[in-house]
Amino acid sequence: DTGGLDSGGFFEEGALVSVLTTQPLDRTLDYKAPEGGCFVGAFVEVPLGPRKVLGVVWGPGRGDFDRSRIRSVLRVLDVAPMREEMRSFLGRTADYTLTPMPAMLRLATRAPGLGDPPSMRKVYRLGGVDPDRMTDARARVLEVLRDYGGLAFTLKELAEMAGVTASVVKGLVKQGAVREEDSPRDLPYPHLDPDLPGKALTEDQVRAADSLRAGLRSGRYGTTLLKGVTGAGKTEVYLEAVAEALRMGRQALVLLPEIALTAEFLSRVEARFGARPAEWHSGATMTERRRVWRMVGQGAAQLVVGARSALFLPFRDLGLIIVDEEHDTSYKQEDGVLYNARDMAVLRAAICGARVVLASATPSLESWANADAGKYERVELTSRFGPAVLPQMQAIDMRAETMQPSSWISPNLRRAVSDRLAKGEQSLLFLNRRGYAPVTLCRACGQQIGCDHCDARMVEHRFLKRLMCHQCGETKPIPETCPHCGAEGRLAPVGPGIERLAEEATASFPEARIAVLSSDMFGTARALKERIEAIAAGEADIVIGTQLVAKGHNFPLLTLVGVIDADLGLQGSDLRAAERTFQLMRQVAGRAGRAEKPGQALLQTYQPEHPVIRAILAGDEERFWRAEAAERQAAGVPPYGRMAGIILSGPEAGPVFDLGTAMARNDAALRQIGAQVFGPAPAPIARVRGRHRVRLLVKAPKGAPLQEAIARWIAPLRLKGDLRLSVDIDPQSF
Ligand code: ADP
Numbered sequence: 001d002t003g004g005l006d007s008g009g010f011f012e013e014g015a016l017v018s019v020l021t022t023q024p025l026d027r028t029l030d031y032k033a034p035e036g037g038c039f040v041g042a043f044v045e046v047p048l049g050p051r052k053v054l055g056v057v058w059g060p061g062r063g064d065f066d067r068s069r070i071r072s073v074l075r076v077l078d079v080a081p082m083r084e085e086m087r088s089f090l091g092r093t094a095d096y097t098l099t100p101m102p103a104m105l106r107l108a109t110r111a112p113g114l115g116d117p118p119s120m121r122k123v124y125r126l127g128g129v130d131p132d133r134m135t136d137a138r139a140r141v142l143e144v145l146r147d148y149g150g151l152a153f154t155l156k157e158l159a160e161m162a163g164v165t166a167s168v169v170k171g172l173v174k175q176g177a178v179r180e181e182d183s184p185r186d187l188p189y190p191h192l193d194p195d196l197p198g199k200a201l202t203e204d205q206v207r208a209a210d211s212l213r214a215g216l217r218s219g220r221y222g223t224t225l226l227k228g229v230t231g232a233g234k235t236e237v238y239l240e241a242v243a244e245a246l247r248m249g250r251q252a253l254v255l256l257p258e259i260a261l262t263a264e265f266l267s268r269v270e271a272r273f274g275a276r277p278a279e280w281h282s283g284a285t286m287t288e289r290r291r292v293w294r295m296v297g298q299g300a301a302q303l304v305v306g307a308r309s310a311l312f313l314p315f316r317d318l319g320l321i322i323v324d325e326e327h328d329t330s331y332k333q334e335d336g337v338l339y340n341a342r343d344m345a346v347l348r349a350a351i352c353g354a355r356v357v358l359a360s361a362t363p364s365l366e367s368w369a370n371a372d373a374g375k376y377e378r379v380e381l382t383s384r385f386g387p388a389v390l391p392q393m394q395a396i397d398m399r400a401e402t403m404q405p406s407s408w409i410s411p412n413l414r415r416a417v418s419d420r421l422a423k424g425e426q427s428l429l430f431l432n433r434r435g436y437a438p439v440t441l442c443r444a445c446g447q448q449i450g451c452d453h454c455d456a457r458m459v460e461h462r463f464l465k466r467l468m469c470h471q472c473g474e475t476k477p478i479p480e481t482c483p484h485c486g487a488e489g490r491l492a493p494v495g496p497g498i499e500r501l502a503e504e505a506t507a508s509f510p511e512a513r514i515a516v517l518s519s520d521m522f523g524t525a526r527a528l529k530e531r532i533e534a535i536a537a538g539e540a541d542i543v544i545g546t547q548l549v550a551k552g553h554n555f556p557l558l559t560l561v562g563v564i565d566a567d568l569g570l571q572g573s574d575l576r577a578a579e580r581t582f583q584l585m586r587q588v589a590g591r592a593g594r595a596e597k598p599g600q601a602l603l604q605t606y607q608p609e610h611p612v613i614r615a616i617l618a619g620d621e622e623r624f625w626r627a628e629a630a631e632r633q634a635a636g637v638p639p640y641g642r643m644a645g646i647i648l649s650g651p652e653a654g655p656v657f658d659l660g661t662a663m664a665r666n667d668a669a670l671r672q673i674g675a676q677v678f679g680p681a682p683a684p685i686a687r688v689r690g691r692h693r694v695r696l697l698v699k700a701p702k703g704a705p706l707q708e709a710i711a712r713w714i715a716p717l718r719l720k721g722d723l724r725l726s727v728d729i730d731p732q733s734f
């Protein structure tokens, strides 16, 4: 398979080829093409010093190296070569994010053992012989196998599904009632059928789906902003676009912001297309990753549902990318390659002639502006599906409430919850703070307990019986004595986290069943999924949660959302704070009233006149966006200007600051393009894992060649000792 490469892309045995490896080198290396030759794009194993490393044949050799010392490619891996469009995508992402190519290649090959032939494993299916003695356990095994038609299971899967031990299955194998076979681990994905009947769409939804389908059939790149309130049926609509892509024989990718989302989502996909799609996320096993990677490359995985890095899978013919909850900040990778999956999805689609659908109830200002400027099409769903209506939103003015000490549920909110309890409906209390209390204070000396490695407070987690740093994850036991002054028994929690809120709720509503949902309380995505399903089924009266609950989940019995601290996100100087708060509050409120019963959202606030709070209450989105856009325009910041962060870090604060100061002084390369540099200032997180961090912010006019200027600016730097520099194009906070 040449993967559509042109015929000129072949190198005869012995020809010089340049190979991009995953090793942190600043150039490609020359090798001789192996026996049998190789194509450009081929995945290869090459010798590097004493090691063998993974690489991709990038082009003809550069020939600037002593030919007699050039070694040969060791072997060509048995996977589809990297396509031209993928090489171009990696190159352009590298240019955009100022990332070295080896790091890009690592991102694109995150499937271990790429070239190994698929290993074999035992699978079990119906054997056709009746066992001589039928027990309940045996009957259950056979029932599972019959229920799933001809499907084969691994021993573990089968035993789990039937609720029996492995020996029961083995016993049935001996009898011939179950057949044991060898099967390659790379099981093909079941076929998805786009022509199964979907839900009957409303007029609004049909119009939206038609528009997405028409875009796809054009066969050309284009991006559509699919906007619609939570529960309007955006998912139903874009699944129709996925169906159309599959009908056209092209692959589709649905990006979701969080693993937690996929559980409910996958069942919806299965219901629509009759089988489960390929999944790509950090929780997947090595074997599963490799399977997805290979199948995507062969075109045998029609649909991938995944987290942001799925964008770097080697699709054979990608026709559609959905970015669900496109405004979500987790699309920005903050470690390693600093890219925003939403923006890179648009780039990738432009390269391979695919369509992009950005779906959101509360689009990012960037996407809103692109739609406003006519760069993106805009398709809107205006009402919730069926009888569901948007919740009524009201502020609770906390200045007028009488609050007991260490209490965060106002009398007004308490009455609303009691009312729901009496009616047998669910309430959600939302507080975007994990743990028991954000601050642990010594009442003797007034000091707070901080992390030893970061510029962050330790947060008490009673559930884990430990203090935890939310920056680096470090935990330690809750001390008896103050680490600063040694006073005994004087440490006290200050302020609420959701565990503490749960305590208050338990005391206030002793008869209620209370469920706490926070990412750190669940060991596995599966445990979390089960909890969410139980809540949706009505196994809780009051749900207490962080932003984990704000997204995507359907809780049909939920009719009240109480936001404990609507002002939380408005503090701080970040220019995006207003946008974030607006989005989060709308998302959370959207959890209420998704079925027949109307919902209500109550926002506890000390600043009911704040323009953002008023915009949230009024639900006047266009007005909010226009006001926000005007402010950003005046400040010359994204999306009306360009921005980059330069993060400098090192073990000592002094040298890091000195480097920053020197860089800010030598800014000729930036001034040439009309850019300004601000700082150095402590980075938003000033110390992480023992390293001091300083940030320079670069602001440039909209059309300016920012990356080129930054590259010229930092090229002459020689970083001494343990100093590090990373560039963050389009930083999340500014
Ligand atoms: P969104 O993605 O906009 O939040 P969803 O697509 O999740 O909305 O739809 C909300 C709920 O309404 C889901 O349970 C969905 O199955 C249901 N729904 C939406 N449209 C229809 C329809 N046309 N027929 C039946 N159910 C629908």
Ligand code: ZN
Pocket: 451, 452, 453, 454, 456, 469, 470, 471, 472, 473, 474, 689
């Ligand atoms: Zn820490």
